[in-house]
Amino acid sequence: MAAKKQTAQKQPGKHRKPRRLTARTARARTAARSAAGLTAAAAASVGVIADPGSADAAQNRPTTPSQARAEIDRLYQQSERETQDYDQATTRLRALQRRADEDRTRLARGQAALESTRTALGAVAAAQYRTGAFTESFRLAFSGSPDRFLAQAGALNQVTQAEKHVLDQYGRQVRALTADRAAAEAAVARASAEQQRLAQAKDRIRSDLAQAQHLLSSLTAADQVSLEKAGSTTPPASTAPAPDAVAAAVVAFAEAQLGKPYAWGAAGPDAYDCSGLTEKAYAAAGISLPRTTYQQVDVGRRIPVSQLAPGDLVFYYSGRSHVGIYVGGGKIIHAPHPGAPVRYAPLDSMPISAATRPA
Structure with a gap:
């Protein structure tokens, strides 16, 4: 009996009961296996993509001075095309920026005119309030919702001719201001998109010229003189x-x-x-x-x-x-x-x- 106990002591854990696999542990193991599988798949896909690209790059690399000269000429020609695209985009960007500035100026003028008309409306409204004849037209004009005013002002007819003139002017200015704001926002958006195209064009030009410079530096001095x-x-x-x-x-x-x-x-x-x-x-x-x-x-x-x-x-x-x-x-x-x-x-x-x- 003592021997059996000693054997059991010498081999602790040999007959240890397996730990119960909880739901949380099972989920953790499954997630770990999934992550490992995805990592392996990603590594394999990178390998599949990268190896042929590297092989192509090595295969297409010029190996003689004449090939290098031809490739340098091609890169310079390509960068020239991209430079003209860049110049064209720069011209468009300047025009768009001018348009955006004009739209902003027109927007500021429209806002000032609208405020002037609102001041005139305020004077008429104050007079109506004192006489107890404050109309729904003026309630709409001062509601803070130009859209609501434009939608309903046409149906309001309980106004004098003078009031109608001021309200009509206000409606025209609200419409013009809304259009100017939309035009300004569109011009800014187009200018922003053009700036992004310019940045991309710069990157392409720099890349082509860097490749050309690298190839040029690989030529002998005599070959460089011959090229020029x-x-x-x-x-x-x-x-x-x-x-x-x-x-x-x-x-x-x-x-x-x-x-x-x-x-x-x-x-x-x-x-x-x-x-x-x-x-x-x-x-x-x-x-x-x-x-x-x-x-x-x-x-x-x-x-x-x-x-x-x-x-x-x-x-x-x-x-x-x-x-x-x-x-x-x-x-x-x-x-x-x-x-x-x-x-x-x-x-x-x-x-x-x-x-x-x-x-």
Whole structure:
């Protein structure tokens, strides 16, 4: 008996009764198993998504200098398109902000006029109160509910002609104020949405330019020089004379900007993007151009490349996302891309999509 007791003491818990599984414990275990399952599934799904993406990125990465140059050109062209989209959105945002300011001003004027009319109504109402003839029309006007007043004022006819004039004026002002408030709120909402689009455009441009810069830094110094050989700030050996005073002013302005840096979204005086340069060059000649290449290409008349004269605009790529100023001698002046200043370039250094003579 003692031996059995000793054995039992040496092996405590061997025959311990299992703990009762309460409802709370069961729910906790089930939740833990579910969480573990979801975590595993999420990890597996990330693996499925991430691995092919990484493989594609590695597979598409340029492996030769010529491939790197081609990819850099593609990224610069893409960022140029996005820059024009950004410039266009900036123009829209300014217009929307002006509209919002105008709506706010009109709203403030309407509010002031309404208060003036309410003061006049107050004087009439006070007179009615003193004579004991305070009408329902005035009760509605001072009820604090313009909507209720507008809904019921048309059915009220126990007013004098003078009272009716004041009440009608009040009704018109309430309607105008309501419309102005709605317009102001809509303008602010549109401006806010445009600001969000601008932020997204900035992110895309920065991403493309960062990739281009990374690829550029991976090239040898000789390859980097080769990539930039299509441009120079040195005047060409021969140029054609400008056909008129406007063209001469445009070319003179462009030449004065040579060497200034490119900056996306910039329109001088210290830096430019491509359409910012052309806009300001024509402004110097007294001619207003829209902000973006998409709009500038529709100003003036189209001309064949064979008839280009100094001062004409040359648009590049199928999307017309880049523009330069023809200066004669088979050369243009343009703001190329980040890292490259305003400079001369061969007319055919990029695929031409259109040529125009704005004036």
